[in-house]
Amino acid sequence: MSEWKRIIELTEIPQLGSRVVRSAKGDIAIFRNSENKVFALRDQCPHKGGPLSQGIVHGETVTCPLHGWNISLVDGTATAPDEGHTTCFEVKIDSGVVFLKI
Numbered sequence: 001m002s003e004w005k006r007i008i009e010l011t012e013i014p015q016l017g018s019r020v021v022r023s024a025k026g027d028i029a030i031f032r033n034s035e036n037k038v039f040a041l042r043d044q045c046p047h048k049g050g051p052l053s054q055g056i057v058h059g060e061t062v063t064c065p066l067h068g069w070n071i072s073l074v075d076g077t078a079t080a081p082d083e084g085h086t087t088c089f090e091v092k093i094d095s096g097v098v099f100l101k102i
């Protein structure tokens with residue numbers, strides 16, 4: 001059963017950057033965008049498995065560092081014309097602390 005797990009202080013995630021959390025479901029990248037929204041995706045691009053945590057965050061999208069696919073931080077879907085999807089996890093901020101549902 002999934003439950004909320006305390007992960008990190010929001011300020012410990014660089015703006016337009018990410019932190020990687022190791023879990024039984026594989027590495028999960030927690031992103032913070034310029035508006036201090038947080039998102040959580042499996043740290044694996046749907047194209048060829050590139051590390052999305054090392055990509056470039058812009059708006060609510062991350063650009064994969066390997067071949068430049070754009071992946072939605074909101075739902076993990078690749079932007080057309082590319083096709084694919086990476087697992088997306090629920091994340092929330094409570095009193096400046098980031099919680100992940102896993």
Ligand code: FES
Binds near residue numbers: 046047048049050
């Ligand atoms: S592995 Fe991400 S774009 Fe190719």
